[in-house]
Amino acid sequence: MTSQYISWVTPNLDIYSRGRPTKMTESSSNKLLNGDSCHWTSNGKKSSKNGFVKSHGLFQEPQKYRRPREKNQNVTHNSSLYKKPFAESFEETPLLVAVLTYMGYGILTIFGYLRDFLRHWSIEKCHVAREKEEQKDFVPLYQDFENFYTRNLYMRIRDNWNRPICSVPGAKMDLVERVSHDYNWTFEHTGRVVKDVINMGSYNYLGFAENIGACANAAIEATEKYGVGVGSTRCEIGSLDIHEELEQLVARFLGVESSMAFGMGFATNSMNIPALTGKGCLILSDELNHASLVLGARLSGSTIRVFKHNNMQSLEKLLRDAIAHGQPRTHRPWKKILIVVEGIYSMEGSIVRLPEVVALKKRYKAYLYLDEAHSIGALGPNGRGVVDYFGLDPKDVDIMMGTFTKSFGAAGGYIGGKQELIDYLRRHSHSALYATSMSPPVVQQIITSMRIIMGEDGTTLGIDRIRQLSENTTYFRRELREMGFIIYGNEDSPVVPMMLYMPAKIGAFGREMLKRNIGTVVVGFPATPIIESRARFCISAAHTREMLDTALKATSEVGDLLQLKYSRRERPLPSLGWMAEESLLQD
Amino acid sequence: MNFKNLREYLSWLYYQYLLITGIYVLEPWEKSIFNxxxxxxxxxxxxxSYVFVPIHVRLALEFFSKIIGSQPESTVALMN
Structure with a gap:
């Protein structure tokens, strides 16, 4: 049995930063009174063009004291910037469900304390790390909430995560069967395999995770020609001709001057942001940015300020503050202001309001770093990511970052942009200087899949996959919504988060779905806020309509069993009138 | 949800109880403690409530009937 282990998203690895990464050095928000910002109105060329003559900023503040039933995402504020409707919804948590969820966590916490008490007095065996006898009087190491949560809540439903896979993670996959005899503290493999589980968890948007076909054949050829390891870094003797070829292809694919590829997607973010900004620079980061972006921002030593998720008023306020007040204490202007956003946010399924971000970026002369980890390949009529989706110019985005891990079925990441940027990064980025260069078969897989997406192989296979993905996404989202589940995010996002809320339902949903031969990813704290636990489906172009129907039927069954159909909106959804399937196909 | 018999319905109700309280994830001995x-x-x-409510109700009734019933007598007494 060739076992290829792929770990699913675990809640305590895929940590999102919800809070502010660093404490804001100065809360200047109160200082910007209306009087301070008068001179901005004189600069009102653009705002008058957009019809916002009276507002000081580019985007109007929303009315205060208005509490809509849904968070305001469904309304497009600056519709003139969008070419087509931008439909995104985050239905409010029903009050009763929220109360019951907190109650559930309360009960589990009480039992957690009981178990901790028993462990402390050695009445039961402690399976996890604890202080040594001689360290007892030192500062406690395992007392914070994360540790408590892992010990007493996560451990109880741990069988839903890190499940080993023993086949290619395509539309269907085989799982290694495992059992636990001590309530998930240890697992034992039974030696059996759970066959043909429908895979609703892998980020296999375009279905390029295959072990047969053009990509796999090309990768085998590359292995025969170059071997697997390169054994050096790019700037020493690890630069192969196919690396060059890949970078030129990526630049052409993105429509930028130049690009650069890295062996690891996470390191692309966490090592390149420190190369771009430093002390005296300001990073404006979305509150739901991925851990890699947060880590990169922290490593850079710049000041970090966090704006509300996809909230342009919040971003504009921070930009205006930053320009009006400059650096804290010295009040010197910031050296650089970098806005860091993602294309698709993988936990919310939302798409960045890129046209508005670009407008703000241009107005306030900031730089824009766009992480297209989930959106490249998965969005846009040509699969070229969120820039293509909104029909914008790639040159408006200063730093285009993305991964090859998801849509291309390979590994690694890239950065695209102006020639000077890439030249600078080649000399200054840690992951260019110190990391071993990409493995040739992986590079070949990316080249072949990217050529297919671009249609350079002479077939329409790539465009068919993109169309299939968009069709599947629309179908799956619409069906789930009509069944009465609460679904988050944008209508066009292939990441479909479905709300579960209660802690016991996280475990029950994963287990019940697997009983029906469907593999899903369930997510809880700390990847989400504590009450907003969810299941996340990732739609793939490889899913056939039958597979989706099977999955939907099982989801509906489990939804009835667990009472997950929380949605209180009228069905069928009236606001979806504009979204005929045909119009979506043409995009 | 369609149920064939009462037993199935009751077991579904118990399952809902387990899920909502969160004790679904607990070990059996913890479940029994909670239950x-x-x-x-x-x-x-x-x-x-069975033992004390009737007594309290009776006392309350007596109290209120005393207030309502005795009031005219006492005012008459004061007048004299």
Whole structure:
């Protein structure tokens, strides 16, 4: 049995930063009174063009004291910037469900304390790390909430995560069967395999995770020609001709001057942001940015300020503050202001309001770093990511970052942009200087899949996959919504988060779905806020309509069993009138 | 949800109870602790209400009837 282990998203690895990464050095928000910002109105060329003559900023503040039933995402504020409707919804948590969820966590916490008490007095065996006898009087190491949560809540439903896979993670996959005899503290493999589980968890948007076909054949050829390891870094003797070829292809694919590829997607973010900004620079980061972006921002030593998720008023306020007040204490202007956003946010399924971000970026002369980890390949009529989706110019985005891990079925990441940027990064980025260069078969897989997406192989296979993905996404989202589940995010996002809320339902949903031969990813704290636990489906172009129907039927069954159909909106959804399937196909 | 018989319905209700309280994820001995505490608390509430509520109701009735009933007499007494 060739076992290829792929770990699913675990809640305590895929940590999102919800809070502010660093404490804001100065809360200047109160200082910007209306009087301070008068001179901005004189600069009102653009705002008058957009019809916002009276507002000081580019985007109007929303009315205060208005509490809509849904968070305001469904309304497009600056519709003139969008070419087509931008439909995104985050239905409010029903009050009763929220109360019951907190109650559930309360009960589990009480039992957690009981178990901790028993462990402390050695009445039961402690399976996890604890202080040594001689360290007892030192500062406690395992007392914070994360540790408590892992010990007493996560451990109880741990069988839903890190499940080993023993086949290619395509539309269907085989799982290694495992059992636990001590309530998930240890697992034992039974030696059996759970066959043909429908895979609703892998980020296999375009279905390029295959072990047969053009990509796999090309990768085998590359292995025969170059071997697997390169054994050096790019700037020493690890630069192969196919690396060059890949970078030129990526630049052409993105429509930028130049690009650069890295062996690891996470390191692309966490090592390149420190190369771009430093002390005296300001990073404006979305509150739901991925851990890699947060880590990169922290490593850079710049000041970090966090704006509300996809909230342009919040971003504009921070930009205006930053320009009006400059650096804290010295009040010197910031050296650089970098806005860091993602294309698709993988936990919310939302798409960045890129046209508005670009407008703000241009107005306030900031730089824009766009992480297209989930959106490249998965969005846009040509699969070229969120820039293509909104029909914008790639040159408006200063730093285009993305991964090859998801849509291309390979590994690694890239950065695209102006020639000077890439030249600078080649000399200054840690992951260019110190990391071993990409493995040739992986590079070949990316080249072949990217050529297919671009249609350079002479077939329409790539465009068919993109169309299939968009069709599947629309179908799956619409069906789930009509069944009465609460679904988050944008209508066009292939990441479909479905709300579960209660802690016991996280475990029950994963287990019940697997009983029906469907593999899903369930997510809880700390990847989400504590009450907003969810299941996340990732739609793939490889899913056939039958597979989706099977999955939907099982989801509906489990939804009835667990009472997950929380949605209180009228069905069928009236606001979806504009979204005929045909119009979506043409995009 | 369609149920074939009462038993199935009751087991579904119990499952909902497990999920909403969160004790679905607990080990059996913890479940039994939770259940016994909860049910003994409920039993006590019912028992105390059975024992004390009639007495309290009677006392309250007496109290109010005394106020309402005795008021005219006392005003008459004051007038004299």
């Amino acid at each position: 016994s505490i909860l049910f003994s608390a409920i039993a006590m509430v019912i028992y105390t």
